[in-house]
Amino acid sequence: MKQVDNSTLWSWCLTGLLVILITTPGPVRSQPNDRNSTLFTADCSQYKGMNEEYLLRNLNTTLSSLRHQLSTNSVPYATARSLLNGDSVWGLASCRGYVSSADCVACFNYAVVQLRSCGFSNGAYVFYDDCDIRYENYNFYAESRARGGSLQCNNETSTQQAEFRKTANELLSDLRIAVPRTSNFYAASTRGIAGGNVTVYAIGQCNLNLSQSGCVQCIDSRYTTLDSCLPGSSGRSMDRGCFMKYSTTPFFRQDQTMNLTPLLRDGDSSKKRAIIGGVVGGTCFLFLVLAFFLWRTSKNSSSSQIDKSTGSTVLLQGPTRYSYDDLRKATNNFSPHNKLGRGVFGEVYKGAFKNGDTVAIKKTVMTSSRGKIHIDDELKIICNVHHRHLIRLVGYCSKGPFLFLVHEYMDNGSLDMFLYGDKSRNLSWRQRCEIIFGTARGIAYLHEQYHVTIIHRDIKPSNILLDNELQPKIADFGMIRLLPEDKTHLSTKLLGSLDSAYVAPEYAIHGQLSEKVDTYSFGIVVLEIISGKRCHNTKDEESVNQSLLDHAWNLYDSGTHLKLVDGTLDPSEYGAEEAKKFIEIALMCTQSPVSARPAMSEVVTLISDKSLDQMPPVRSAFDEDEVKIQVGETLTSFSSNSTASTIQISAH
Structure with missing residues (x-):
């Protein structure tokens, strides 16, 4: 591969990112506001070892996915992971709870530009008052240890120093307790100074990747650190997992405060606590003795296995x-x-x-x-x-x-009922696009974002359920893991129970299992959603029965694949280029060899970011050579559609 210097690579990456930031729809400010324009801190990891070109392309894809989530879904927290050439980049973006969606995206944009100062690095983080971004070449989401803390104080003091210190400290202490007990690890409140007209504004926030105990540890550390700022009029303290700030200058609206009282500890006296503690302690001791006895006489807990296929389950909460x-x-x-x-x-x-x-x-x-x-x-x-x-x-x-x-339970049932069942013809073009995108995100999470890789193996419309807003939810994931060990591999019985039209050829023929098996099935499902037809067979203009996949390839080869779109849809509902892109992505997902198919995280990026180019799918030269296999009592055919090209997420 041709060597490219670091400055050129960074130029490519930043150019691509800036194009994404400029061209992606959404409310983006031309200039940052006063808060997010103030850089809090930035840090760059110095370790190297990854391929520079693929690192930057991965970084581009990850940051693009983060921004899409913040802008399209209007969420204040996003995670993403990209995978190219065997290397990954994990990313996390977080905005403060009081920040509007538009300000969140604007802050993210400027934080991305700030990453340029890191040069070539396998990891970095940038902290603004309103948002922060972090990326690494390893999965850091479960980290809860306080690291890399920073503190900034304003030495301007109030005329009521003693009262100010007491009031501010009490407010921060309450936030320290309340934040880990909220559903989104965020709380904001105010407190007036007794006998004065000064009000203290304060917030506390933990990133959602932390556990509750991790949030407690992190926010406790920030609370302790901020004490050194008092009686200064403002202070802010951050860690890679949490943020805390107070100020006499309002930085959030009064209607954005919350009542902390229900989240705080009770007001029992120390005497009552001592009495109750003694009783409870004695009772707990008896229960511990009993529990130890029962444990010894039941099962040997050490038999719980931890291996690469399942991961550790010790810290997981059971159903x-x-x-x-x-x-x-x-x-x-x-x-x-x-x-x-x-x-x-x-x-x-x-x-x-x-x-x-x-x-x-x-x-x-x-x-x-x-x-x-x-x-x-x-x-x-x-x-x-x-x-x-x-x-x-x-x-x-x-x-x-x-x-x-x-x-x-999902009231609307499964997707197949909407495509060709009792509820057929009820889906608009936009609803179909959202179902495709949501399904892709769900599969990508199973493959790359959960701590254990889960391959579904049975992606099909009947396993995609729809909620009240017609958003997709994938069912039956992980079920194959519950089968006996001798049945988890490819077998005639298992394969015969799966719908063969959705099964990837390499899995059906050779038993080769990878995440790309689900990618193949997803491609077939996309073709069904776009066309409103079953994948088993269809008729072309010459009335020749063939699979929907073969029919789609024939239309694509002739440049008429827009004809695949469901004829019941009003053409004014969709754009021709958008429809073609969905069909081409579906065909890319069904390519062979396996390496030619994109990872599901790449599929998510291709769907969400219109500015990214994609390699056109290529049909195998051996398309007419069908491999026939015996499945139970049914003879099933698979076309070996293949290609030598691979997806390319351009950083240019």
């Missing part, structure tokens, strides 16, 4: 365990009237608990040779997956050979 009687009552004794359907992994019932919660209960048979410990560990992994576009596992129940999985 709620329901009794069989609870589920029986919720489903009216598993009445046929409550049955929603049957899938690869068993029957699904609609259930309603006494508290009013409606759930979907999947009943499946478990005969795992790896036993209960394996099932518990796998359920713990699955239930800790939290993403907007993934169905949440609420809890489970084990009875005899049956395992019941309790999931959140």
Whole structure:
């Protein structure tokens, strides 16, 4: 590969980033406001070792994805990861809770420009008053240790120094307690100085990648540090995981404050606490003795395995365990009237608990040779997956050979019903685009953003459910992990239960499993969403039955792939170039060899950033040579569509 000097690479990267910042739609200020124009601190990691060109291309892609989330989803917190040439860049962006969406994006833009001062570095962070950005070439999301703290104080003091110090310290102390107890790790409040007209404004915030205990440690450290600023009129202290600030000058609106009282500790006297503590301590000691005895007489906890395929489950929170009687009552004794359907992994019932919660209960048979410990560990992994576009596992129940999985319930059912079922023809073009984008984000999270890589293996419309806003949620992810060990690999029984039209050829023929198996299935699903047709077969103008994939390739080769768009859609709903891009991305996802397919994080970037170029998909020269395999009693054909080209995320 041709060597390129660092300055040229940085020029490419910054040019690409600036183009993205300028051309991406959304409310972006021409100049930063007074707050976010003040750089707090910046730091650059000095370690190297990554390929410089791919590092910068990864960085470009990651930052672009972060900005898209902040601007399109109007969220104050975003994470992203890109993967090119075997190297990754993890990124995190966070805005303060009082900052508007427009100011958040504006602050992010200027923080990105500030990264230029780092030169070539495998990691860096930039802190403004209103936002911060960090990127590394490793997964730093779980870090909670306080590192790299900075402090800035204003030495101008109030005429009521003693009262000011006391009031400000009490406010910061309350925030220190309240912040880790809020749902978004953010709190803002004010406090007036007794006998004066001065008001103290203060906030505290932790990044959402921290655990609650990590937030407590981080914000405690910032609170202690800020004490050295008092009785100065303002101070701010940051760490790579949290931020705290106070000032006599308003920096958020009065209607953005919150009542901290419900979040604070109770007001019991030290005497009462001592009495209660003694009673509770004695009781706890007895329970500890009893628990130790029960633990010794039950299972050996050391049998819990930790390996590369599952990751550590020690720190994960387990799912709620329901009794069989609870589920029986919720489903009216598993009445046929409550049955929603049957899938690869068993029957699904609609259930309603006494508290009013409606759930979907999947009943499946478990005969795992790896036993209960394996099932518990796998359920713990699955239930800790939290993403907007993934169905949440609420809890489970084990009875005899049956395992019941309790999931959140989706009123609108599955995508296939909207494409070609009872609810067909109800999806607009914009809704279809949002379903494609949301599904891509969900799969990318499973592949690259969760601490364990989860390959779904059965991506299809019936496993994509729609919420009340017709946003997609992927179901049945991780289910394959619950199968007995001897059935988790490719087998006639397993493959026969999957819908062969969505299965990647290398998995169906050779049993080669990778994340790109899901990428292939996603490409097929996109073609179905765009066309409103089933993937199994379609008819071209010559009335020749063929798969939807072959039909799409034929149209693409002739330059008429716009004809694939569902004819029931009004052409005024969509742009021709946008429709072509979706079809081409779908075809890219189905290319062979496997290396030619983009990673799902790259797919997300291609969909979200119109300024990024993509390599055109190339159909294999061996397209007519179909590989036939026997699946159970059904003869299924797979076309070996392939290409030698790869996706390119340009940093130019």
